[in-house]
Amino acid sequence: MLWLDLGNTRLKYWLTDDIGQIVDHDAKQHLQAPAELLMGLTDRFERYAPDFIGISSVLGEALNMKVTETLSRLNIPFEFVHVDAAHPLMRSDYNDQQLGCDRWLQMLGAVDKKKRQCVIGCGTAVTIDLIDHATHLGGYIFPSIYLQRESLFSGTKQITISNGAFDSVGQGMTTQDAVHRGILLSIVGAINEISHRHPNFEVIMTGGDAAIIAQHVNRPVRLRDDLLLTGLARYFDHSKQT
Numbered sequence: 001m002l003w004l005d006l007g008n009t010r011l012k013y014w015l016t017d018d019i020g021q022i023v024d025h026d027a028k029q030h031l032q033a034p035a036e037l038l039m040g041l042t043d044r045f046e047r048y049a050p051d052f053i054g055i056s057s058v059l060g061e062a063l064n065m066k067v068t069e070t071l072s073r074l075n076i077p078f079e080f081v082h083v084d085a086a087h088p089l090m091r092s093d094y095n096d097q098q099l100g101c102d103r104w105l106q107m108l109g110a111v112d113k114k115k116r117q118c119v120i121g122c123g124t125a126v127t128i129d130l131i132d133h134a135t136h137l138g139g140y141i142f143p144s145i146y147l148q149r150e151s152l153f154s155g156t157k158q159i160t161i162s163n164g165a166f167d168s169v170g171q172g173m174t175t176q177d178a179v180h181r182g183i184l185l186s187i188v189g190a191i192n193e194i195s196h197r198h199p200n201f202e203v204i205m206t207g208g209d210a211a212i213i214a215q216h217v218n219r220p221v222r223l224r225d226d227l228l229l230t231g232l233a234r235y236f237d238h239s240k241q242t
């Protein structure tokens, strides 16, 4: 099987064998041209001759159409995931016309009907979602640390582009430190507040920036980089059974 995750910044793919083991995997920036990036990867995909392609995309209709055109040339059946708020593994009260399918799949990959869980996706946006015994209670969306920095650069005169590190939440004594520490605190502080309000929820984090953020959270965090892939596999497993 070939699994694709088209996020706002990166395209991720996983090739798995008959028993679900990952045989190849990569993540690449697509620069809003995912179809062209996929075109360059087709040789690699054809070598493994997957019998099915399952796709999660949050890139919208126009880019999904281009991806469809590119994948059609491979002569391998493929399908985009559609959010199902009444899925047997997890029900959701969120507006299912709007819920991002990566967000939903990450939850589907994590959900455990015996637990209360807080699933945090750290990609182009940071999403924080609460699940109570397999019922999605809703959540929050924040701009990532990088998007927040870009908006400060573009909305102010005296804060100019710099490439400081997001490595502390202590107060800064220079513009560069104040910017990076303030931004990191906005996300870490929100996570700490949400987990304070929901003390018996297990905190699970995934996505490109999860490790940077998790270090400063004052609760035990489970880092899981396989959540979206697990969600994709669970989704298509169920859709085949019905």
Ligand SMILES: Nc1ncnc2c1ncn2[C@@H]1O[C@H](COP(=O)(O)OP(=O)(O)O)[C@@H](O)[C@H]1O
Pocket (backbone or CB within 6 Å): 006, 007, 008, 009, 010, 011, 027, 122, 123, 124, 125, 146, 147, 207, 208, 209
């Ligand atoms: N402006 C930026 N500068 C540096 N890195 C960035 C920038 N924007 C995003 N990134 C990186 O891109 C990655 C996106 O994470 P990922 O989980 O793949 O997100 P998405 O699913 O939204 O594509 C993150 O690791 C983040 O550090």
Ligand SMILES: CC(C)(COP(=O)(O)O)[C@@H](O)C(=O)NCCC(=O)O
Pocket (backbone or CB within 6 Å): 007, 008, 009, 058, 098, 099, 100, 101, 102, 103, 121, 122, 123, 124, 125, 126, 127, 141
């Ligand atoms: C919230 C997101 C931007 C996160 O995307 P990502 O950071 O993974 O690229 C995406 O899931 C999305 O576009 N969601 C639609 C809005 C919603 O979930 O309500």
Ligand SMILES: [K+]
Pocket (backbone or CB within 6 Å): 007, 102, 121, 122, 123, 124, 125, 207
């Ligand atoms: K994400």
